[in-house]
Amino acid sequence: MPWDSAFPDLGGACSCSAGQVSHGASSMSYKETFWMACDSTEQLRAEYGPFHTRAEAEREADKLGFGYLLRYEHVIGEDDDIKEVRCIFIELQPQTTRRYPEKLHTRCATCGASGVHDYQWQAEVWADIHEFEHSRHRVRLFEQTRAEGLKEVPGWRDAWI
Numbered sequence: 001m002p003w004d005s006a007f008p009d010l011g012g013a014c015s016c017s018a019g020q021v022s023h024g025a026s027s028m029s030y031k032e033t034f035w036m037a038c039d040s041t042e043q044l045r046a047e048y049g050p051f052h053t054r055a056e057a058e059r060e061a062d063k064l065g066f067g068y069l070l071r072y073e074h075v076i077g078e079d080d081d082i083k084e085v086r087c088i089f090i091e092l093q094p095q096t097t098r099r100y101p102e103k104l105h106t107r108c109a110t111c112g113a114s115g116v117h118d119y120q121w122q123a124e125v126w127a128d129i130h131e132f133e134h135s136r137h138r139v140r141l142f143e144q145t146r147a148e149g150l151k152e153v154p155g156w157r158d159a160w161i
């Protein structure tokens, strides 16, 4: 059974807890695993997904500023029915979230031109082009995170040479 037909059955009622121990499944059954990004371990959490790999879910969690992954396991029986649903919360390392701010803002300290970027390399390219086209202009970088708002990244041009 593909996850999209299985998933609605979960509803909001999933009551399983972290670190649940596996009950011996029969050898005929098999397991489907998928991943969600979520913002907390509360019942009323925001979830985003599903993803087929942990890496995908992690990347999305970073982008959204979510601090947790949720790993769902469906144990599928001989009749293709879901015998058991397990879910396990995985807390992401805080520095992972910090290294991937939601948005990066560049702003030229000299002329005030500005840009918004998803990735550090895009901010780099923007600054390279701007400083190339306008000699002696200096571009500043600001990280935007949900928790802290805009924060300047000092000396970012030096650090990335």
Ligand SMILES: [Zn+2]
Pocket: 108, 109, 110, 111, 112, 113, 130, 134, 137, 138
């Ligand atoms: Zn400028």
